[in-house]
Amino acid sequence: MNRVVLLLTCTFILLSCNNEFPPPTARELYDKCNRGVVLIAIEYYYEIKFNNNISGYFTQIENGEIKDLVFNEEELDKPNLSFGTGFFISENGKIATNRHVVDIQNDTETAKKKLSYKFNTLRVEINDRISTISSNIREIRQIMNTNYLSINDYQLASSKIQELESERDELGLYERIFTIDPMKSKIICHKSVGIAYNNTHLSKWSDFKECVVVKQSKEEDIDLAVIQLKNKQTPRDCYVFDFDDHNPNIEKKSVLDRFEKNTAKNQKFSIYNPLNINEQVYMIGYNHGIDIATTTDGLKSQITQGFVSQESDNYRVLYSIPTLQGSSGSPVLDKWGNLVAVNFAQVRNSQNFNYGILAKHLKKLVQE
The missing domain is CATH 2.40.10.10 (Trypsin-like serine proteases)
Structure with a gap:
């Protein structure tokens, strides 16, 4: 009898196990x-710190060239935006993604070389222009001193000299550029990392939830990183991957x-x-x-x-x-x-x- 019960039990278990989901x-x-899957946004721009304590700012490096360099941060165009994907891996706001999503990389050495060439060209152009302006001023003064000019012509000559001197003084303000060596400069990427949730609306940067980068793989072949919400709290309705x-x-x-x-x-x-x-x-x-x-x-x-x-x-x-x-x-x-x-x-x-x-x-x- 016990054998029959055992056999029936085993048969029931086997049949139940074979009925898979x-x-x-x-x-x-x-x-x-x-x-549990989030949109990652990176807002970023660059600062180049030159060797004479001057800083420049830009947003674009295209084919190794800095495109929109300005020396006043307020004149900078809108920061760049790049996007990627991430997913929650913990209850304390940690999110997995790729290293290249959060670690903005560019060929900064090539950019510095090309900028150095541009600066050298600029130095030559400014010096040539200052030399031309000084020569023109001397010629005008010589005409004023050696010729009898009408009052009107004299006033026009004086006005021209003032215009040229103003331009020369303005070019002289660039004198500090002559001490800049881009090859000795340092390029820094200023970035902000934020996430947005599925099924939410976005209209401005503040709609993204701020994050920080907490880990990046040091192995070249392992393109992984971990970011974390600043408040370290994964929303309760978010799925956490394991x-x-x-x-x-x-x-x-x-x-x-x-x-x-x-x-x-x-x-x-x-x-x-x-x-x-x-x-x-x-x-x-x-x-x-x-x-x-x-x-x-x-x-x-x-x-x-x-x-x-x-x-x-x-x-x-x-x-x-x-x-x-x-x-x-x-x-x-x-x-x-x-x-x-x-x-x-x-x-x-x-x-x-x-x-x-x-x-x-x-x-x-x-x-x-």
Whole structure:
């Protein structure tokens, strides 16, 4: 009798375990996770501190050239804005993203070399102009002293001398520039980091919630960073991503494994396991930053999907998820919503193949 009861019990357990939950739909994944994915905005401009204690300010470095240098900070054009994506990884306001999203990089050495060339050219032009002005003033005075001029002509000559002397004095104000050596200068990037939540409205910079950069990976191949809300409080309605297994069938499988040989199908998810070729993956992010995200109902992130396209190495995984600039830092999830990677780069000349940094490196960075 006991054997019959045991057999029936085991049969019931096996049947129950085989009745697995299906993976969530893309809609269900998005509804669960979208409030944990944020738009990151970086507002920035540059200051160049010269060797003679003069500072210049600019916003653009294009092809190694400083485009809009001014010496009065108030004359500076609007700061630059760049965008990326991030996602909450803790209850105390920490957000994962890419290092390149928050660490603005430019070829400052080339910029200083080209600026040095421009300054040298400017010195020559100013000296030539001052020399020409001085020569013109001497000629006019010589005419005034050696010729009989009418009162009207004399007044015109005197007015011209005053005009030239004023221009010469103005050029003389640039004399301090002659002591500037751009190669001995230091370029500083002044930046502010802020985030905005999905389904909210933006109209000005103050609508972004201020953050600070707290960690950046020091490894060249690990393009990851962590920022944190200044108030260190993740909003209660925001989803927090973790490194756990979100497959609801795992508990059932642990029971089933007592009766069946453990197979790959029954293996628990781990960020340290390699991703399989053709495994379905999803990404939630802000493609093209604020441009696509802005709707009449507020900011809207996007969910896109694809498949693992190549065996991953120790650092990154390639997948066929289409992206645009602004999606850097987006979480990449498997079909159960498990965090598998952080999107960081496109394959050159392609929007349909992208790389993600494996999630195990994010966990390592967080724990350091």
